[in-house]
Amino acid sequence: MTDSRTQATTTVRRAGAAEQPFHYPLKREFVEPDWRRLPGFRDATRTEWESALWQRKHTIKSLKELKEALGRLLPDTLLAGIERDQKDRATMSLLVPPQMLNTMNLEDLWNDPVRRYMLPAYDDREPEWPSHPKAQRDSLHEADMWAVEGLTHRYPTKVLAEVLSTCPQYCGHCTRMDLVGNDVPQVEKHRFEVPQKTRYEQILDYLRRTPQVRDVVVSGGDVANLPIAVLENFVSQLMDVPNIKDIRLATKGLMGLPQHFLQDDVLKGLERLAKKAHERGVDLAVHTHVNHAQSLTPLVAKAVRRILDMGFRDVRNQGVLLRGVNNSAEALLELCFTLLDHAGIMPYYFYLCDMIPNAEHWRLAVHEAQGLQHDIMGYLPGFATPRLVCDVPFVGKRWINQVKEYDRDKGISYWTKNYRTGIEPDDPEALTRRYEYYDPIYTLPESGQAYWRAWRARS
């Protein structure tokens, strides 16, 4: 006689690791790529490579230096494309530390994700619509919202302090292309008018008399380009402002030039800040900007470890969604797992690339980002699942699914907000108005593209 209970037990399916669209564990090895594969740096010693001074001295600033560094590995077509781009399209000048160059796939530079945004070529750009007609230099109107020069007061309780306008590396898609970096043929940069010392005093003074603000992002540019004594002095004074409870230091240099954060004087300065933050009950964190898993190496992890060990609250990543760089669930998940498993960095945000001039080929449509948000859910711990956000002009960050209305044909999304920015104290419609954001035109259906062509003809 068959025992029905036994029968039931033997047919129960046990749960297990199912086949998934994204495969974990990661396949990529976490190693420092050998810099001796770069013809121009073949003779660099480990001591030189790990020296911030050496890295800065050998940072690529021109096509000539790029050619010297890459030699025969740089296809002539790519060199010509970058040259034409610098002349006709680029909004940022060339600036790539050897550390970043060494994370590129030298076998296929044309298609390398890091090359695509650090060394853009003319051929990469969108031919018909290199810029969206609504693109603007300061697309987020950060300077319009300066409470004092360099201090953007957009959100109710947090501010952005732009403490300098340079970085150790210049990213092609930089949202602050209006202010950051050197002039290029297409863009004459704006410059701070108030001398640095006075600017910092004005920022601190504003924060002392504005108790509504509790949170300061200290950015630029990149704080890795501020002498550590200057950074320490400014951040230390911020901590003396009783209402300031959160301070985040923004640096892509932590990834692009980790050697900077491994220097004794920098470590000592940061350590003193971490100690003071602890004593004052201030949360001090670092925010970095990594767009691809390739960029994370053991040297980056070492610098992060030192920062965390000295008592920083966290190191978080704010990447940018860029077509051809990281616009797949696989690329985003690989990056996030590498951040978590190897680098000790918390995935935090991915922003849509902002609507600056000549950025269309990088930008994603809102619905593409919504698809990516969907596709990355469930893999990472909830606290480390990054939010995909759209930084809507005159609004601020909105989660990508918070769109109020969306005209997919014309690629216009409509957003609302629940607070007034610093420039709307008397605007009765600030909280009821709908604010627009635009998808790249080449992603629209033919009818939507025709709308914009007609719009352009009328303008």
Ligand code: SF4
């Ligand atoms: S590091 Fe940040 S501020 Fe500097 S160029 Fe890149 S995106 Fe712009």
